[in-house]
Amino acid sequence: MTDQPVSTELTTRRRDPEARPQQILDAAFHEFGDRGLAGARLDDIAKRAGVAKGTIYLYFPNKEALFREMVRSTLIAAIATAEARRDEAGPNDSAEALIRQLGAGWWAFLRTERVLTLHRLVTGELRQFPDLMAFYAEEVIARGRQLVSGIIARGVQRGEFRAIDPLVAARMYSALWMSHATWVNNRELHPSLGHDAQILDEMLDFYLHSLRPSV
Amino acid sequence: MTDQPVSTELTTRRRDPEARPQQILDAAFHEFGDRGLAGARLDDIAKRAGVAKGTIYLYFPNKEALFREMVRSTLIAAIATAEARRDEAGPNDSAEALIRQLGAGWWAFLRTERVLTLHRLVTGELRQFPDLMAFYAEEVIARGRQLVSGIIARGVQRGEFRAIDPLVAARMYSALWMSHATWVNNRELHPSLGHDAQILDEMLDFYLHSLRPSV
Amino acid sequence: MTDQPVSTELTTRRRDPEARPQQILDAAFHEFGDRGLAGARLDDIAKRAGVAKGTIYLYFPNKEALFREMVRSTLIAAIATAEARRDEAGPNDSAEALIRQLGAGWWAFLRTERVLTLHRLVTGELRQFPDLMAFYAEEVIARGRQLVSGIIARGVQRGEFRAIDPLVAARMYSALWMSHATWVNNRELHPSLGHDAQILDEMLDFYLHSLRPSV
Amino acid sequence: MTDQPVSTELTTRRRDPEARPQQILDAAFHEFGDRGLAGARLDDIAKRAGVAKGTIYLYFPNKEALFREMVRSTLIAAIATAEARRDEAGPNDSAEALIRQLGAGWWAFLRTERVLTLHRLVTGELRQFPDLMAFYAEEVIARGRQLVSGIIARGVQRGEFRAIDPLVAARMYSALWMSHATWVNNRELHPSLGHDAQILDEMLDFYLHSLRPSV
DNA sequence: AATGAATGAGTATTCATTCAT
DNA sequence: TATGAATGAATACTCATTCAT
Numbered sequence: 001m002t003d004q005p006v007s008t009e010l011t012t013r014r015r016d017p018e019a020r021p022q023q024i025l026d027a028a029f030h031e032f033g034d035r036g037l038a039g040a041r042l043d044d045i046a047k048r049a050g051v052a053k054g055t056i057y058l059y060f061p062n063k064e065a066l067f068r069e070m071v072r073s074t075l076i077a078a079i080a081t082a083e084a085r086r087d088e089a090g091p092n093d094s095a096e097a098l099i100r101q102l103g104a105g106w107w108a109f110l111r112t113e114r115v116l117t118l119h120r121l122v123t124g125e126l127r128q129f130p131d132l133m134a135f136y137a138e139e140v141i142a143r144g145r146q147l148v149s150g151i152i153a154r155g156v157q158r159g160e161f162r163a164i165d166p167l168v169a170a171r172m173y174s175a176l177w178m179s180h181a182t183w184v185n186n187r188e189l190h191p192s193l194g195h196d197a198q199i200l201d202e203m204l205d206f207y208l209h210s211l212r213p214s215v
Numbered sequence: 216m217t218d219q220p221v222s223t224e225l226t227t228r229r230r231d232p233e234a235r236p237q238q239i240l241d242a243a244f245h246e247f248g249d250r251g252l253a254g255a256r257l258d259d260i261a262k263r264a265g266v267a268k269g270t271i272y273l274y275f276p277n278k279e280a281l282f283r284e285m286v287r288s289t290l291i292a293a294i295a296t297a298e299a300r301r302d303e304a305g306p307n308d309s310a311e312a313l314i315r316q317l318g319a320g321w322w323a324f325l326r327t328e329r330v331l332t333l334h335r336l337v338t339g340e341l342r343q344f345p346d347l348m349a350f351y352a353e354e355v356i357a358r359g360r361q362l363v364s365g366i367i368a369r370g371v372q373r374g375e376f377r378a379i380d381p382l383v384a385a386r387m388y389s390a391l392w393m394s395h396a397t398w399v400n401n402r403e404l405h406p407s408l409g410h411d412a413q414i415l416d417e418m419l420d421f422y423l424h425s426l427r428p429s430v
Numbered sequence: 431m432t433d434q435p436v437s438t439e440l441t442t443r444r445r446d447p448e449a450r451p452q453q454i455l456d457a458a459f460h461e462f463g464d465r466g467l468a469g470a471r472l473d474d475i476a477k478r479a480g481v482a483k484g485t486i487y488l489y490f491p492n493k494e495a496l497f498r499e500m501v502r503s504t505l506i507a508a509i510a511t512a513e514a515r516r517d518e519a520g521p522n523d524s525a526e527a528l529i530r531q532l533g534a535g536w537w538a539f540l541r542t543e544r545v546l547t548l549h550r551l552v553t554g555e556l557r558q559f560p561d562l563m564a565f566y567a568e569e570v571i572a573r574g575r576q577l578v579s580g581i582i583a584r585g586v587q588r589g590e591f592r593a594i595d596p597l598v599a600a601r602m603y604s605a606l607w608m609s610h611a612t613w614v615n616n617r618e619l620h621p622s623l624g625h626d627a628q629i630l631d632e633m634l635d636f637y638l639h640s641l642r643p644s645v
Numbered sequence: 646m647t648d649q650p651v652s653t654e655l656t657t658r659r660r661d662p663e664a665r666p667q668q669i670l671d672a673a674f675h676e677f678g679d680r681g682l683a684g685a686r687l688d689d690i691a692k693r694a695g696v697a698k699g700t701i702y703l704y705f706p707n708k709e710a711l712f713r714e715m716v717r718s719t720l721i722a723a724i725a726t727a728e729a730r731r732d733e734a735g736p737n738d739s740a741e742a743l744i745r746q747l748g749a750g751w752w753a754f755l756r757t758e759r760v761l762t763l764h765r766l767v768t769g770e771l772r773q774f775p776d777l778m779a780f781y782a783e784e785v786i787a788r789g790r791q792l793v794s795g796i797i798a799r800g801v802q803r804g805e806f807r808a809i810d811p812l813v814a815a816r817m818y819s820a821l822w823m824s825h826a827t828w829v830n831n832r833e834l835h836p837s838l839g840h841d842a843q844i845l846d847e848m849l850d851f852y853l854h855s856l857r858p859s860v
Numbered sequence: 861a862a863t864g865a866a867t868g869a870g871t872a873t874t875c876a877t878t879c880a881t
Numbered sequence: 882t883a884t885g886a887a888t889g890a891a892t893a894c895t896c897a898t899t900c901a902t
Contacts, residue, residue: 020882036339038253042876052884054878063876123397124251124339130403137404145407162424167407168417171398172391179390182338188345189352192360192382202380206387209377210425235865257893267867269895278893450861466769468683472897482863484899493897553827554681554769560833567834575837592854597837598847601828602821609820612768618775619782622790622812632813639807640855665886687872697888699874708872 021059024049028070033117037067037125071132074118079139082109086147095155099211100204102151103177106144107200110181119182145170152211161211169211176203236274239264243285248332252282252340282340286347289333294354297324310370314426315419317366318392321359322415325396334397360385367426376426384426391418451489454479458500463547467497467555501562504548509569512539516577525585529641530634532581533607536574537630540611549612575600582641591641599641606633666704669694673715678762682712682770712770716777719763724784727754740800744856745849747796748822751789752845755826764827790815797856806856814856821848 027049031040042063046053060066085105093101109115126133148170155161161169180199183190193199242264246255257278261268275281300320308316324330341348364385370376376384395414398405408414457479461470472493476483490496515535523531539545556563578600585591591599610629613620623629672694676685687708691698705711730750738746754760771778793815800806806814825844828835838844 036251036253038251041874046885053876054884054886055882057877058882120338123335127401128250133401133404141404164421165417168421171395171407172418172421175394176387176390179394180386183386186348189348189356192386202383203387206379206383206425209429210421212429214424214427214429256891268893269868270866272894273865466681466683468681471895476864483897484864485862487898488861550768553765557831558680563831563834571834594851595847598851601825601837602848602851605824606817606820609824610816613816616778619778619786622816632810633817636809636813636817636855639859640851642859644854644857644859686870698872699889700887702873703886 020051020055024051024056024059024066025070025073027051028066029074029114029117032067032070033121036121037064037128042066068129068132071118071121071126071129072135074114075136075140078109078115078118079143082106082140082144085109095151095158095160096208098151099148099155099208102148103173103204103207104200106177107181107196107203110177111184111196116181116185119178141174145174148173155211159213162213164211172210173207176207235266235270239266239271239274239281240285240288243281244289244329244332247282247285248336251336252279252343283344283347286333286336286341286344287350289329290351290355293330293333294358297321297359300324310366310373310375311423313366314363314370314423317363318388318419318422319415321392322396322411322418325392326399326411331396331400334393356389360389363388370426374428377428379426387425388422391422450481450485454481454486454489454496455500455503457481458496459504459544459547462497462500463551466551467494467558472496498559498562501548501551501556501559502565504544505566505570508539508545508548509573512536512570512574515539525581525588525590526638528581529578529585529638532578533603533634533637534630536607537611537626537633540607541614541626546611546615549608571604575604578603585641589643592643594641602640603637606637665696665700669696669701669704669711670715670718673711674719674759674762677712677715678766681766682709682773713774713777716763716766716771716774717780719759720781720785723760723763724788727751727785727789730754740796740803740805741853743796744793744800744853747793748818748849748852749845751822752826752841752848755822756829756841761826761830764823786819790819793818800856804858807858809856817855818852821852 024045027045028040030048031045034040042053042056045066046056049056056066060069085102110119122133122136126136145167149166152161152164152166152169156163156166180203184193184196184199187193194202239260242260243255245263246260249255257271258268260281261271264271271281275284300317325334337348337351341351360382364381367376367379367381367384371378371381395418399408399411399414402408409417454475457475458470460478461475464470472483472486475496476486479486486496490499515532540549552563552566556566575597579596582591582594582596582599586593586596610633614623614626614629617623624632669690672690673685675693676690679685687701688698690711691701694701701711705714730747755764767778767781771781790812794811797806797809797811797814801808801811825848829838829841829844832838839847
């Protein structure tokens with residue numbers, strides 16, 4: 001508050017040595033995200049991290065390990081964020097209200113730079129890393145679907161929604177939200193897209209319409 | 216007729232020179248599809264194409280040009296296939312019947328090795344090639360959506376479908392079909408998926424439900 | 431005379447097959463002259479000769495042989511030209527007149543594209559070909575010097591010139607003429623040079639001054 | 646003093662990093678000098694310099710840049726040497742004495758390995774590098790001629806030399822000295838050449854004879 | 861004889877990885 | 882710990898040479 005000493009922030013060296021790995025992972029996230037595993041250069045990662053090339057090897061045995069760890073940690077961070085969101089939902093709300101609430105949350109979440117990049121990497125490069133794939137599948141996909149399918153199941157039970165397999169409905173949800181998140185990230189390719197809030201409305205409208213009992 | 220030399224097939228030299236570019240493009244499709252632009256090795260492409268490394272350079276000035284041309288030609292082939300499908304639909308059928316018909320067609324089309332690889336490349340590497348992106352956007356995405364939105368518009372007119380923006384509905388269609396196509400290609404990650412025919416039913420059911428007028 | 435058939439000149443093929451080697455050697459002369467032995471490309475030589483790449487190999491076993499033969503034949507042509515000039519000199523003229531006459535002849539000869547290129551190749555690449563070097567030394571250098579030293583010797587005998595070793599004087603002659611020929615070919619580097627005729631006068635004046643008896 | 650580790654010299658790593666560029670340039674000088682720009686191999690340059698191939702790229706962006714820089718630096722070194730020589734001349738000596746003095750100096754200088762190689766490169770390859778050519782022309786040629794022409798002008802003024810354009814005379818001087826330097830470097834081709842000291846005498850005798858007033 | 865597509869050894873250049881400081 | 886110069890294996894690209902036609 002008062003007169004902090006001429007900031008150690010100015011020099012990268014020796015600033016908070018425990019932060020080094022994270023610094024590197026952050027830089028790696030951007031470079032790998034932009035150019036892929038093969039295309040990214042350790043030199044650039046080091047430069048972006050404000051660290052010498054050799055320093056990376058103090059924390060990660062090689063490029064591939066750095067990539068893996070970067071994906072892992074980003075994944076974990078993403079999961080944590082998503083998790084935090086889950087508990088915001090009031091358990092007494094209607095299923096539709098919950099879907100709306102969750103829909104808005106995921107819509108914000110999925111359009112995040114971090115998540116979009118992760119998604120690109122997953123579809124692009126993760127086939128070479130089956131274990132990371134499995135991790136992604138279990139921790140992210142399955143977990144997300146359970147959340148949604150839980151809500152749907154309750155809605156079906158309550159008669160709010162028509163009889164539909166909650167897992168199937170959860171899959172449709174993923175499909176709509178993830179696809180649109182990707183598209184808004186490449187608006188040049190999809191000029192007919194409205195603004196983000198409007199898209200969310202369109203998805204919710206479409207999705208809920210399909211779930212409502214057809215009288 | 217009698218006495219034709221059998222050996223002609225033994226050597227690549229001079230055997231069917233017009234086939235060479237396509238041969239190379241096919242090999243490139245697989246290697247680039249597996250490892251991406253940076254990861255693929257010209258050497259492997261040559262080996263797979265059954266030609267010498269230098270031969271590639273007889274037809275393509277460099278690796279990037281080969282990549283571009285491979286994407287372009289695959290795209291064009293994909294468009295042609297999709298195009299052919301369009302005209303199969305009988306114009307007097309109900310909109311729902313058309314959607315079902317088209318839905319089955321695209322479901323088969325999108326799960327094609329060629330299309331899946333293309334999709335992976337588009338999401339993974341095409342950001343580095345804005346012109347290819349534009350080509351993809353105009354020729355593939357826009358074209359496909361027009362086809363679907365035309366059907367929807369007719370359904371809305373006829374009162375078969377509820378009032379919905381046909382372009383929006385077309386987007387929802389893309390989202391469902393493309394996402395599921397990607398997923399069935401990675402079944403390890405999505406163990407809850409049923410068999411392909413079942414998934415198509417699930418999608419059609421979900422999609423049409425949302426379009427039907429809510430009495 | 432009348433109505434010659436649509437000129438065979440138009441197509442390179444089949445036009446005077448015995449001329450092929452010379453055609454190739456001419457093209458080689460230019461390409462090697464411009465880019466040196468290593469820098470020249472057989473492809474370009476073939477193109478310039480209006481011949482397919484493979485054709486070169488019908489007449490020359492490889493690139494180096496082509497280079498050697500090109501140098502040899504150019505050398506021989508150059509020698510023949512120089513030789514022809516020798517006999518023009520009237521044997522009864524004064525030594526000074528002969529020097530002037532020869533000086534003008536060599537001045538024209540040395541500034542020839544062919545000779546200049548030859549000279550460049552000799553200084554640049556010929557160290558790798560000792561036998562060509564020897565050939566050059568004996569046939570060109572020695573021969574030229576003998577011609578000059580013969581004239582000088584007669585001039586000394588007659589008292590027209592001071593007592594000087596005719597071979598030494600011949601060397602000085604070479605030095606002046608060859609250096610200036612190189613320089614006028616690179617006038618950008620030697621902006622103080624006058625026009626060609628003037629340079630010849632300067633050289634003759636300087637040269638003869640040194641040979642005249644100092645009373 | 647006592648006990649200094651001897652081993653430091655054993656490895657190239659980290660041994661005197663500032664010396665690396667010069668080390669490489671020296672090696673480049675020899676390889677380019679022997680085989681020309683196209684003929685020299687980076688691999689050989691590295692080997693001769695005692696470094697790994699990659700190390701070259703730490704200091705020079707590519708082969709051509711290495712070539713340019715090698716020529717430039719050699720040129721500069723040559724100019725420095727020549728410059729140093731200029732000031733040795735005592736200003737009160739006769740013009741003839743100065744010419745003799747300078748003549749001996751340049752004779753030694755031009756026969757230097759460094760200068761001979763430079764000359765070969767200039768005539769052989771420098772046409773592809775107009776800017777280097779210009780540099781050479783201005784810094785080396787023009788500079789050298791001014792030095793000589795200054796002496797001649799003084800000699801003419803004093804009546805020591807006949808009336809001759811000093812720049813022309815300086816050119817004749819270059820022609821004699823440079824040609825002979827080249828020749829003694831290829832004695833096989835010029836078997837009639839005497840030993841070096843004798844040649845110098847021959848040149849001085851010939852040159853001064855031409856400058857002396859013809860009574 | 862002539863062609864030019866095909867070959868593959870050769871070379872410049874890049875970049876992950878090491879290591880002396 | 883941290884550095885960044887040095888390494889050398891890997892790879893894109895070139896071009897002399899071959900050979901089926």
